[in-house]
Amino acid sequence: MEKLYDKLILFLCCTIFLISYSLSLYAILPVIIIISLNSVMTYFNNSALNIVSYLCYVGLCLISPNFICFLPVMCYDMVGEPYRYAIYFGIFAAMNSLHYYHPITLLILLLLTILSWLLKKRTLALTQAKQDYFTLRDEMMEKAEQLQLKNRDLLEKQDYEISNATLNERNRIAREIHDTVGHLLSSSILQIGALLAISKDETTKEQLTNIKNTLSAGMDSIRSSIHNIHEDSLDLQNKLEELLHNFTFCKTVFSYHVNHDFPMKAKYTILFVTKEALSNVMKHSNATLVSITITELPGLYQIIIHDNGTSTISSASHDSTGMGLQSMIERVNTLGGNFHTDNREGFKIFISLPKEESS
16 A cells, blocks of 8 residues: 555656646646556566566657656666666666756656655565564464463363372371271270170270260261262372273273262262273274263263274174173163163264262
8 A cells, every 4th residue: 555655646746747848638648658557567566567567668768758757656666676677778768868858857857766766665664564563463472372372281280280189188188097097996996895895884884885886976977088088089080081091902082071070979880881891892892993972961961982893793792781781781770870872883882870860
C-alpha cells in the first residue's frame, strides 16, 4: 500500500509537470500509457517484466519527449539490485531531450527522480521492518505457547510427584502403625488373655476383661485406619502404567480419563482384568497392539481392552467358557457391572461399572 501512495504522489507531480509544458489533447496519451505500464509492473511485480516495461518506456522517450516527464514514476520500480544498470537507459533518454526542455526543468526532473529513489528506499525499509516485526511477533507467540506447554507439563509432573510422594508416605505410615502399634496391642491382648486364664479373683478378671475389650476396640480401629490409608494409597493409573511398562510382548496404548477415584474393590477388579487380558494376549494371541481405555461417564465407568490378534488360536482362546474370562466376569458381576466381548477386528473386552454400585 505504501508503494501505491508513493507512485500516486510521483504521478501527480509528473502529470502537473507535463501539463505545464503541453496542453494539447495528445498530452493525455503519455498519461494513459504510463498508467498501463505501471499497472503491469505493480500487478505482476516480476523483475524481467519490469525491465522490459522500463525499456519500452525508454523507447517511447526517444520517440516522444513528453514521456520524459514520467521518468521519476518509472524509475521508482527500478530501484534495487536487479535494475541498477537498466536505470541508466532512462538517464540517457533524458539527456537526449536536452534540446526540448530547459536545463532548470531537467534539474527539477532530476530532483523528482532522486525523490523517487528516496521514497522507494524508505518504503522498502518500512516493508522490511514490518516483515521483521511480524516474524518476531510470530516467533514470540510460538515461544510463549511452548513455554506455557512446558509450564503445564512441569505443573502436571510436580502434581504427580507430590501425589506419588504422598501415597508413598501413607504406605510408610500404615506399615509403621502395623509393625509397631499393631504388634504391641496384639501382644498386650495376648498377655491379658493369659492373665485372665490364671486369675482367680473375679474383680481382677472383670477389670482385665474391660482392658482387653478396650484394647481390642483400639486394635480394630487401627486396622480400619490402616485399611483406609492403604486404599487411598493405591494409584490405579500409576499401577496400570507400571503394568504396561513391564509388558513387552507387543506395543501398548493407554488412555485414562477419570476425574473421581475408584473404590478399592473396583481398583483391584480392573487390575485383575487387565493382568488376565494381557496374560491371554501373551499366551494365545498374535497381536501386535493392545489398547486400554478407561473413561469416566456421567453414570458409569467404562473399560475397553482391545488387541488386534487375528489368528484362529487367538479367537479360540477367548472363548467365554475359559477360566480366565469366567473369573473376569464373576469379579465384574460382583460389582454390579456388565462384561461383554467382541472378536471382530481382533478381540475386545467391554466393561461397564456403575458408579453407585462400585462406590
